[in-house]
Amino acid sequence: MQVHPDIAALRGNRAPQRQAQTGIDAARKAWLKEPGAQEMHDEIKAFGEGAALEDCPQLHRAFTQAGEAERLMILLCSHYCRALAANPIGHPPFRNGFDGTSTSILLAHSGRAQLMLQAREPGEKTTAGHMFSDAVRFDAVMAGEARGRIVRDVARAGDSARFTEEAMEFRGGNRLALDLGSECVVIDSVQRRFVVLRLLQTAGDPAPCREYDAKTGRMIHQCAGDIRTSRQEAIIALLGRMNRTDAAPEFARVAIGAGDMSLRWQAVREALALDTATGFRTLCQISRRSHDPLCGNAGALRAQLLDTYPQLARLESDECRV
Secondary structure, eight states: OOOOHHHHHTTTOOHHHHHHHHHHHHHHHHHHTSTTHHHHHHHHHHHHTTOOGGGOHHHHHHHHSTTHHHHHHHHHHHHHHHHHHHOTTOOOSOEEEEOSSEEEEEEEEETTEEEEEEEEOSEEOOOSEEEEOSEEEEEEEEEEEEEEEEEEEEEEETTEEEEEEEEEEEETTOEEEEETTTEEEEEEEEEEEEEEEEEEEEOSSOOOEEEEETTTOBEEEEEOSSHHHHHHHHHHHHHHHTTOGGGHHHHHHHHTSSSOHHHHHHHHHHHHHHOHHHHHHHHHHHHTOTTSTTHHHHHHHHHHHHHHOGGGGGGSOGGGOO
């Protein structure tokens, strides 16, 4: 692997890296001194705690009035670009990603709120599914041109949905407000690099995210609406793959708790796989709780397992035996 000499030199002398980050931090402080910047920074916290956009004056101006978001982002880019020019090994404090056609930079994150700068490169886009989540979104189009649609879920029944579509042409200066529980934006083509400042606020106790087939309206995917729940699901799955039998009692506690149903159901399945006795007794307990949303699923799985493995009947405790 080739390592640039300037990078290799940092192994023996960390001072240049510290100096570079000092320069980057100076850019952050300089931007916050610009009119409206500190107010926006402070209001992200309030917005993340559930405040309405109307209760955050600077954010409201940025996402309802053309020109204000553009001014703040131009100032932010100017300060950081000058700092990077003077400190090439500096690293701006923003999580970012690029997949070849789309760029995303997370500018701020507090509680339930995220502020991000996103860009799409020119070209045609194809969309197989429509995703809906329990959140509200505000878009301020900074620059570029794109064609697309606002897709609305107007009739949801069980695992299917019916959509209406509104054709849109997006240009710099446009402002959008979306209820992502029933609306999503589909970009079909980009004529000039399309740049958007986006503000998200998830619900306090978000319902699962749902993705539907764009042609048939059939639900093709569902996942937790809270990223913390997704992390817990990943941890449970990892411990299961590691065959950590000592985690089965903890999985049982998660399963009979009051958390996300998808997380609880995964905990049941992993407990069954790691420790049959613990998992099956937990399944029986849930199947006896008529108020529990998982009662029906648990009862069906319990009956299926007893039919396939009759010997499991002896594992039932007295209070869940029927």
